[in-house]
Amino acid sequence: MTGMFYGLGVGPGPAGLLPVASLDILRRVDHIFAPRSRVSETSVALEALRSLDFPRQRVREVEFLMDGDDRRIGQHYSALAREIAALGRQGQSVAYLTIGDAMTYSTLGYLVAALKREAPELPRRVLPGITSYATAAAMTGFALGEGKERVLILPCPDDLSTLTADIEHNDVVVLMKVGRRLNGVLDLLQNMNILEHCALAHRLGLDGEVVLPSLNVRPEAGRLGYLSVLLIRKHPPRRFS
Template sequence: MSGGFTGLGVGPGPEGLLPVAALRALQAADVIYAPRSRVSDSSVALDALRGLDFPRDRVREVEFLMDGDDRRIGEHYAALAREIAARGRAGEQVVYLTIGDAMTYSTLGYLVAALRAEAPDLPTRVLPGVTSYATAAALTGFSLGEGKERVLILPCPDDLDDLRADLLGHDLTVLMKVGRRLPGVLALLDELGIAQHCALAHRLGLDGEVVLPSLGGAGSGGGVPDAAKLGYLSVLLIRRQPPQRFKENK
């Protein structure tokens, strides 16, 4: 094939975090797929590219689907893979945008798998992006692991007892896909007495951004405004113990 496919992680939202290689791919693309939720007026992934110079007339918004129905998800991305494969056979360079990192809890994984099944001869590459949790850690001064600390990256479980076991079994937990569970999670952190050395980031670089370096008092509602609404596009950085700094032996 003379065409090809590139999946791009566009970062969590702040302008300027897109890798140089990703910007070059955008500028060379014949078509750029920008996923957009049914309930959103714009593509969050496209919003993350504000201020960058690339051919916006080549952008095509497509539905972002992640409703928990594996059959519908599979059909959706199989149909999109067929469309992209046809463009690749016609010699087009196709780019697909995804928020955050390209392959960390990303729908891009479904599309890449569907493309490999539909068109194994299509040149396909994925360019990683900056993760939301790395950005949140940098903004809050939260160290994502010191020495031999164990770090767990976890989609928030529905059962808070399961989450309790996960938190107590690891030194640090990066909690993603929190959603409506956020008030219960905050109450659990408060109950465990660890909220003060945990951090939260919401809609990084986008309208309505909230960055909280500490969640002290979160369980009572004092630390997090509108907790019921902040779970979406949010990441929690959770420490089981206060950070331990290494001291030189004397």
């Protein structure tokens, strides 16, 4: 017998932002793998589900690896894929959780690729989730694209001159994975005189949530760069009379 693998995007945050199909899968699979950073006490993906009812005794937290070493990352997800494949060959189903959309800057992509190599016979289904930037745009009233505006989605570059060029060549920039670079990014936006057209969302739906529809009053960076998304607009949004 062959089981089934499901990749599920959850959250962001415990506000019920989970597709009905994903909730149905959570309630009936045999195993739920919840990734957790080695520096975190809890799985953020599980935090995003804390208000929902599903069999938590089936949850197993697993470490996720994103240390920049491609060889180590490959070995890590190959080992995890072999473990999931062994459960599948016993006829058991496995759901793997990831924050936001399942295939947008997600570690799930590494696992799906590893499953294709290690267990091509295992049926797989990936369900989309809701991105942090779509949630942030909805909460702040930030238009992600008007008319034929160019929208760029990217992880924050280390070289902020690259970000300057990205902003200059696009109308809207969605900036993810900001982390410790936030202060420098705020300096850049201030120098470009566009802070008031930008928005920031931090730890959406989680403890310590911060949602800023405008950065006209510059926030203190602190740890706001972690689990944050910046919505950057080069020009003010269009106004219709």
